[in-house]
Amino acid sequence: MLSAMYSENTESQAYSKQDTLKREGSMSTSTSKKIRVLVAKPGLDGHDRGAKVIARGLRDAGMEVIYLGLRLTPEQIAEAAAQEDVNVVGLSCLSNAHLVLFPKTADLIRKKSSRDIMIIGGGIIPKKDIPALKEAGIAGIFGPGTPIVEISKFIEDSLKGEK
């Protein structure tokens, strides 16, 4: 599988996972304090505008972002989250399958990762579904029209609170 990794001085283009790991090695000292975020789309939904914009926006906000892509299974996302040792996983779904896919992915991430990973989500998500998603361990839900800075601030504040 291909993934793309970004730091603030990388051009927007895709790297294979091998490239990602190589780059990581060479940058380990300068980037070790950066928040690492995995952005992915579980399920069959193809609407990736929001996920891509957020991946770029969080990168521009100084985070290291791995954009895993779309049409992924919860297993694939959980596996990548563990391997990439991320602090945050951002899930996006616009196909109305969020009540099934978000909790399932969150559950698998928790099973596979040794560290505590914060999971957030976005898409076309009716307000009344939010309590169930929070219950399932999705820390924040960001609907259409959310400014990127609101999401990056949420991530930074939440992670600060943990330490």
Added chain:
Amino acid sequence: MAKEAAERKEEFRTTVDGTVINRVYTPADLDQTKQDTSLPGEYPFTRHIMSNGYRGRLWTMRQYAGFATVEETNQRYKYLYEQGNTGFSVAFHLPTQEGYDSDHPLAAGEVGKCGVAIDSLQDMEELWKGIPLAEVSTSMTINATAPIILAMYIAAAEKQGADKSILKGTVQNDILKEYIARNTYIFGPAPSMRLVTDICTYCAQNMPEWNSISISGYHMREAGSTAIQEAAFTLANGIAYVQAMIDKGMEVDYFAPRFSFFFAAYTNLLEELAKFRALRRMWAKIMKERFNAKNPRSMMLRYHVQTDGFTLTEQQPLNNIVRVTLQALGAALGGCQSLHTNSFDEALALPSEEAVQVALRTQQIIAYESGAADTVDPLGGSYYIENLTNRIEDGALEYIKNIDEMGGALEAINQGYIQKEISRSSYNYQKAVDSGEQTIVGVNKFTAKEDHTQKLLEVDETVEKKQIGRLKKLKKERDNKKVNGLLEKVRQVARTDENIMPVLIEAVKAYATVGEISDALRDVFGEYREPSIL
């Protein structure tokens, strides 16, 4: 003379390409080398493809719908029909679009969610229960599995006693834009292009009133492209399809009259209607000059428009009715052949019946009350509109030239060029919104406390169980030996360059499912995995 207020901004810019908008336009702003005095119905059809525009036939009011199982969707279609909807448009759930049956593990949570669940011909037959396929016109948004679904539609019509030769409608069948934006591909580009051209050939030979492809800019616009990029990339894909058919040995005027298009309409109605005028002129010239088409019908850009989903806001959702009105007006003033208006609650959930009714009424008010349909191309001759039309044409032709130099649309997609261009535009737009440079009423300006009492449509989990139960029963009751034999025949035909359609019609008639047939094709063609391009 009264003292004028200073201008609100230092510069006013178009959203099509960011160029500066003058305070006022005059005859001096019209490029004399581009003088286009053609009338509606005359090459290059800038003003309209028909000489009498909507004074003859109004555009088709075609609301896209589909959710849960065939029963619920059939009911929604009948409701829309009673409300004055003049054409059907099927939304399939994602498993059908991506070649999985409802009981596949990857379909979990997706069954009936953003479209209707169709697993087999049995579902297709029930979808159209009580709706005479001989009389209606149907558009189907289906791409990777288009040959299977078209085969099911043909078989369902036959069961109603309607021969395929009289069927009217459209199959989207535009795989190239799936790799760019919509992402419901299954196979790689080469076998996919073969399936696209199989459908186009089959329709040219057997279904004279069926649009064999709907070359779509809508999804690229949704993904964040500008209007110029939408125009350019769609026509570049169109060029690739025409060339692929010619490479198959087909005569251009044999198939091109049944090529159709699909575009978005944003809220900036002046830019949007100019875009449609520019598109008609460009396609006519491409078909005549590049492909030597002789039949005027091959040169006519016929297209469906959908108001743009991305522009709908979750905040203050009733404001979306106004946005949709402006978008639909742009589509009508631009001369579309068919139109879908979005429902105001679509940034919140699937559309409710009430919201769908308002959306349809919006079209009817434009058609019957606004006067926009009473004369052809009413804004033709406006200095600004003519200037914008030229500007959009120039910008799009520049992109098409770049793509030609890369070796065509397929190569440009392989290199990620089109995807990156769209991604850049999309991110720039978001930055403009986040900085407040681009105002979105109710989102970054004029915000208000939100009230979430809007009644929304829900598709509950029983739908998935019901659909899986139906599928299990079908698989038990049909002649499985016959199905397996036909699936093997599908594999055999897929390995040759014989047209895939006849064997698919045979297979669906034996109730082979979407997932089974897709798997047979996967065995031969393999699967595509996209490189993640930001």
